[in-house]
Amino acid sequence: MSVTASSDLNVGVPAINWQSDDMKSRRKRRYAADRRLQAYGLVAIIFALGFLAILISSLVYTGNSAFTQSVATIEIDLSTADIDRTKLADADWRGVVRGALRAQLPGLSRSDERKYFEMFTSSGQFIVRDAVVADPSRLDGKSTFVIPLADPFDQLAKGQVNRDTPESQRRVTDQQIGMFDQLVGKGIISRPFNWALFFNADSRFPELAGLAGAISGSFWSLLVCFVISFPVGIAAAIYLEEFAPKNKLTDLIEVNINNLAAVPSVVFGLLGLAVFLGWFGMPRSAPIVGGLVLSLMTLPTLIIVTRVSLKSVPSSIREAALGVGASKHEAIFHHILPLAMPTIMTGAIISLARALGESAPLLLIGMNAFITSPPDGVFEASTALPTQIFMWADSPERGFVARTSAAILVLLGFLVLMNGIAIFLRQRFERRW
Amino acid sequence: MSGYLIAFLALAALSMAYLGNSRAKATHNGAAGKIHSRPIYHGLNVAIWTAVPAFVLLLVWLVFQSSIVNHLVLSGIPGSENLDASASSILMSEVRQVASGNLFKEPSPEVKAAADHFKSLQGIAAYLMAAAVAVAAAIGAFFGLKVIGSRYRARHSVELSVTLFMMFSSLLAILITLGIVFSLVFEAFHFFTKVPFTEFLFGLRWEPQIAMRADQVAGQGAFGVIPVLYGTFLISAIAMIVAVPTGILSAIFLTEYSHPRFRAVVKPLLEILAGVPTVVYGFFAVLTVAPAIRDLGIALGFEASPNSALAAGAVMGVMIIPFISSLSDDAFAAVPRAMREGSYALGATKGETIRKVLLPAALPGIVGGVLLALSRAVGETMIVVMAAGLIAKLTVNPLDAVTTVTVQIVTLLIGDAEFDNPKTLAAFALGLVLFIVTLILNLIALHTVRKYREKY
Structure with missing residues (x-):
């Protein structure tokens, strides 16, 4: 199409006044559409990155507490305990551990004592046994052992159990909280880095499970x-x-x-x-x-x-x-x-x-x-x-x-x-x- | 045992390489004059002759040993000729348990005798294998060392071996596909001898658990694949609704609007979304997204299931965003500059250029990317295993729980896998369906993307 032909075609068309209000508002609309598209793109990116941020922060929020583990540090005098040195693995480790725990809070009744022992991991005997088998010199006198708290009390120590909720809706009783506070008062509860997470294998008990x-x-x-x-x-x-x-x-x-x-x-x-x-x-x-x-x-x-x-x-x-x-x-x-x-x-x-x-x-x-x-x-x-x-x-x-x-x-x-x-x-x- | 043998072969190859190398050097300096190949090639050649045939023999032996031993042990048990395949495999596993010392109850004398037989055969087999491998290595080393001489073209021989290894490696890709197809078709065929093919393809009920009862006749409509496929496509559709607009819009922003420095920071961050393992997304969907959607549903007056299709689909969609984003990115980049500049020259704004020129021109590439993403959503497993439901349901409500092909495959196969009940075999039939669906999607997508690339 030649130039003259196109100008011939335009003869009947009135010249466009680009400064008219019509054209101004049209331009405005076009630029607004452009900015809208840009905004949509930005929103899409913010959505994706926001999701990533929520993902990571929620994992850090729920996961950070597992990097520490509440433990009770207890001194046990094994020289007085009745242990057959030739058969270390078969000794009454359960009795040894329970005796040592009993010494921390003496004078509990039988049923109270059961509640008290629930606070510690049920595998404490094996931890003590393995430590002694690895180092028999521990039999000769007092030595300290680290016994992890059971999962509900680990959470109590980390402040994840609300003490104001009614007793029936918690996994720890008021009495156990009282005993826990006594132990904290004695200074035997601490919260070191949870090396067990890296060096233990899997377990049915959260406090012992590792990777x-x-x-x-x-x-x-x-x-x-x-x-x-x-x-x-x-x-x-x-x-x-x-x-x-x-x-x-x-x-x-x-x-x-x-x-x-x-x-x-x-x-x-x-x-x-x-x-x-x-x-x-x-x-x-x-x-x-x-x-x-x-x-x-x-x-x-x-x-x-x-x-x-x-x-x-x-x-x-x-x-x-x-x-x-x-x-x-x-x-x-x-x-x-x-x-x-x-x-x-x-x-x-x-x-x-x-x-x-x-x-x-x-x-x-x-x-x-x-x-x-x-x-x-x-x-x-x-x-x-x-x-x-x-x-x-x-x-x-x-x-x-x-x-x-x-x-x-x-x-x-x-x-x-x-x-x-x-x-x-x-x-x-x-x-x- | 085989580990020691492999170590032995590696050591033998190394020492033979050294021996061959020094012998070739001696020949080189000797009376016969210059040798054709450098000494190291003679050494390598001897090493290959020593280790490779022996290694292949070892692999073949390992593949066939257990079935031959099983056959010998079974033929030694009186009355075992009359057992069918599954009964004899149960008997064999019992024998193996007894042989390895895992006693749950006192075994019958026949089983005990068979276990002893099994143990002695295994011992003999191990010695025979070691001897055979050692002899093969020795023969190879002997011939390898014998051929060293001034005229021997050791380099050509080594290069031929390398080429053969490379050809085998590239054929492996086809072997893997054949392996997938054969194993799926083989097990699915077994399934279809128990459940009619049409029931599977057109049945509207999927209740595989029922068939576990002994008195249940399989194929009463409990293995209809339609609701499972429907659930898969519902969740994939939700994922695509989340991912496609977000992915394309973010690609538009990153390629057309953003500052290069912004792009350099944001693009890798988006790619992180694709690198997060799917099990993490699954956990996040269960822990955070599903409860949030449930609370929102309750607040708005809807009944939301705890494992709603919406939660799984939405999280899956986010996972796919970077995939669509980077494929659209490629598609936009492939549009010639001239088209873009022509549009600007006519006075179009950036947005108009994108909508009316870039998008239509890049559409085939984007469609290919979307199809690839769809195939990925259909085959995605962990998110749905953790966050979607187990019961197959034909519903359009995204707040309801549906199940998917991959969820069913995993739940049917977790735990013990006996290859003779329809429940286990159904997983392979589902796997075949999944493979075919994703294969078709992939082929169309790869074809579109490739054809489109050639166009510009």
């Missing part, structure tokens, strides 16, 4: 996952990127890998259950099966990441190597792969962090068993961090709510650490071409 089993189970699973998926992933990526001919088969492999990366994780759990447990007869709940399933899951992502980082190495490097007489393998393994390695490592660590947080496939292969000792290897039954969180979240005891949040904070801590290492590697070693 040691879950952490080592996760460690073994991730080790298996890394040992399998890292070499296999890199090898597959190198083949597809550098060697594979372009044909139907490699196209199929490529579509396959992209699709596998988006298959729901629970399906990998079904695969592990049917193949590794059902057909190969591998042990249930074992980190080796967990690691295998996780490695199948991380493999596609790892292949994709490795291919991208191989692609980013300029082809001049390859050509220079080939030019001075290197074979294709030498060019790749001596030059291209080392240059791509920082990016590959970053991707591998991030995929491992993903695998660490994954729980659905582990549930299906039974890594949610109740196991009270940390595993010593990849063939022993164990839990993993996320499945432990899932189990604790299902536990009815009040004390497990705080423990679950604390366990989540520990898991998030590991994830932050791993991602931090990945970011550090990227910034320190990555080359920009």
Whole structure:
């Protein structure tokens, strides 16, 4: 359309007065629409980040109390106790502990005494026994033992029990609160850092439950996952990127890998259950099966990441190597792969962090068993961090709510650490071409 | 045992590599003249010959050992020929329990004898395996060392081995898919021999627990998948209603309106939402969101279930926001500058450019991203396992509890898994449905995204 033609068409149209009120209000509307869109975007971001903030702060709020544990520090004179030194494990530790506790608040009636003993963890005898077995010299005189308070009294000590609520609606009686205050007055109740959370394995009692089993189970699973998926992933990526001919088969492999990366994780759990447990007869709940399933899951992502980082190495490097007489393998393994390695490592660590947080496939292969000792290897039954969180979240005891949040904070801590290492590697070693 | 053998193989490979290396060096300096490959390649070649065949033998042995031992033990028990598969597997697990010393009651003499037989066979198998692996390693090392010479092309041999390993690794992706498909189809096929296929596909009731009773005839409408699928799509729809507008709007703000420095801070923060493990979201949904929604419902006069679809869906939606946001981000970035600038030149405001030019142009990419996100929502497990209900219900009320495919898979398989009752097998049938649904969504989405990328 030529200029004259268009001006001919405009003949009947009156000239627009851009300064008229009509046009001014139209402009205003248009700018307002623009600002509205911008505001919507900002609201969306604030919504998402606000949710994140609420998520983290609610976890910190409920979880921080689990990082301390109320304990009673009690001195026991074992030299006067009647203990057969040749059979330490079979001595009457229960009587010893009860005697020592009785000495703190003497003169209670039998039924009052029962209420009094409820305040301490029911496994106090085993704690004392294990401490003595580990160090028999404690038998020779007075020594102090640390006995955790039972969960309701731990919460009382942390101020989570409202003393004004009617007695029938609390788990602690007025009388027990009185005894508790007496013990506090004597100065034997303290609230140190809860190392048991990291060094104890799982337990039915919140005051004794810890993450040691879950952490080592996760460690073994991730080790298996890394040992399998890292070499296999890199090898597959190198083949597809550098060697594979372009044909139907490699196209199929490529579509396959992209699709596998988006298959729901629970399906990998079904695969592990049917193949590794059902057909190969591998042990249930074992980190080796967990690691295998996780490695199948991380493999596609790892292949994709490795291919991208191989692609980013300029082809001049390859050509220079080939030019001075290197074979294709030498060019790749001596030059291209080392240059791509920082990016590959970053991707591998991030995929491992993903695998660490994954729980659905582990549930299906039974890594949610109740196991009270940390595993010593990849063939022993164990839990993993996320499945432990899932189990604790299902536990009815009040004390497990705080423990679950604390366990989540520990898991998030590991994830932050791993991602931090990945970011550090990227910034320190990555080359920009 | 196998752990020690692997350590032995690693050690043997290392020492053979050293031996091969030094022998190649000796040849190099000897009378025969220069050798073809550098000594290290000769060493590597010997190491590969030593360890790889022996390692493969070890793996194959481990795969077949238990079934062969089981077969031998079972054939030694009188009267076991007449047992069917599940009865003999129960018998076998009893034998294994007795053999490992877990006695709950005094075992019958046959079982005791079988347990002793089992133990002795296992011991023999372990020795045989160690011997076989050691012999394989020795033969490999012998031939590997024998071929070292000035004309031997060790580098080519090593490179061939590496290439074979790489080819196998990339074929593994296909093997994994085949493994998924076969295991799901195989177990689902067993399920469909007990429950009619049409009942499963068109049934309107999902009550898998009922079939556990011995007198219950499976397939009386208790395994209808429709309400479970419906619940999955209700929760996914809620998630998408939360995630799609939030994700796209935040992508618009971050790409078009925000200062680069704001973007550099906010984008990684948004990505954190995608990195938080799903079990954490599940716990948060149960602990905070569900009670909040319940209180809100009561305050407004609605009856809200404690595990409402809304709580699970909303939390899942937040999890997906960064996913949609970054995929839309890519889609916007792929729109050519010229289109944007043309729109500005005509006097359009930024908002008009975004709504009338950018969005339509980026739509295929965004749709692909949304489909990928939908597939993720359908397959998401932990949030719904913790926060959604267990009872399948056909309801449109988002405050009611519904169940999803993944919840049913996990609840059916948690605890003991015997592969012969319809309850366990139903989980595999559901898994097959889930796999097919997500596969279709993924393929469409990947196709759309790829095709769209080629366009510009």
